[in-house]
Amino acid sequence: MNSVEAVVAQIQGLSGSGSTAQDLVHLHTLLKQSDEFLSSDSGRAASLLSQLDPCIHSLGYLYILEACTSDPISKDQSSEIALSIAGFVDACKAEQIRLAPDKFISVCRRLKDQVLLVETPIRGVAPMLTAVRKLQSSSEQLTTLHPDFLLLCLLAKCYKTGLSVLEDDVYEVDQPRDFFLYCYYGGMICIGQKQFHKASELLHNVVTAPMSTINAIAVEAYKKYILVSLIHSGQFSTSFPKYASSVAQRNLKNFSQPYIDLANSYSTGKISELESCVQTNKDKFESDNSLGLVKQVVSSMYKRNIQRLTQTYLTLSLQDIANTVQLKSPKEAEMHVLQMIQDGEIYATINQKDGMVRFLEDPEQYKTCRMIEQIDSSIQRIMALSKKLTAMDEHMSCDPLYLGKVGRERQRHDFEDFDSVPQKFNI
16 A cells, blocks of 8 residues: 555455454554654644544544554644544444554543643543553453553542542553552552542552562652651551561662651650651651641551540540640540541540540441341352352463473472482581
8 A cells, every 4th residue: 555545445444334343453464554644744634633533433533533643742732632542542443453552552642742831731530540440351450551540640630539449359451560550559649539548459459569670660659658657556666577578578668768767656656756756857748749738647657646545545535635635625526536436437425515536346246137148248259259269270371381381390399308308408
């Protein structure tokens, strides 16, 4: 094909209403051969896009759109380009664009770049979510576009939209960097929604993921993981689990000393020591954009100290609570107690007349229909996860590459063990 017109004609002929899967594969081959030609004549190609229907001719439209947007785009053109790409993403057929995933990813990332250039990330959230769903072969697959989508959600503060993707269980990962960014951005979105348990899980995944060298994503995730752990559970252990990489165990602490110092101060239960540590490292926390989260750590210590009081006292005055947990006034103590009651962190009543707080037992009897449904849902999910892990284990045990590596490792260890026997006797 020696002209853009010929390319368009082939696209119309091979991806029309009566086209077959073989036709699309043949068209894909032709388009790959014409890729350089389309890029060199992108201006002419752009003028012919109107002859194609993005819904019917998705594959060909994708190739031409990618060629048309490959040149540098000015800020004045950004809105128009972003609108064109968003329209294509919404209309295109998933089975066609999956034939050229790299092209589709490239076009979608240009959409992200353009909305960030004009500082309107919210315009890219809905199209990028659509792109993720169309690129996925199943909800269990983590695509390269997941981190880009979550980044736009973060910048646009569309946290609930980001959570819709984070609810999926991921089992298929193509690129390690995608996994690191997905978990880090996902953790930040959960922090924005104050879902600290989920945030802790995602950040933990980054910290303990296999890595051959230390990377900036893991370092930042470890810092946030410390803070989130303190807020969520009131404690943090500097010991890494056995499955964490040796690289992480050796290096992450060296990059996070102010945060480890904060965790050590938190463990004392003394608010004065914690605030002193915050003040000492304030510049570092600010440069890491973590000061807001650090302030939530300080606030959580007041809550932890109030929770400890519920284990000792049945009733206590607001003045005594303020004195014990080092709050400035009974009014401030009342605000903390009310917030904790609202969040379900403690069970108590406040007598406004005499300023007394009565601590109560957990009213949940674990026999309501709602609680039974919740428990049943958790059991079903665990059973499904168990089946999935069993299937993955069986698949891995049949993988020739895995078996070959295990065989080599076993031979090496057997040789080493045999060689060590005389050394032991010599000693």
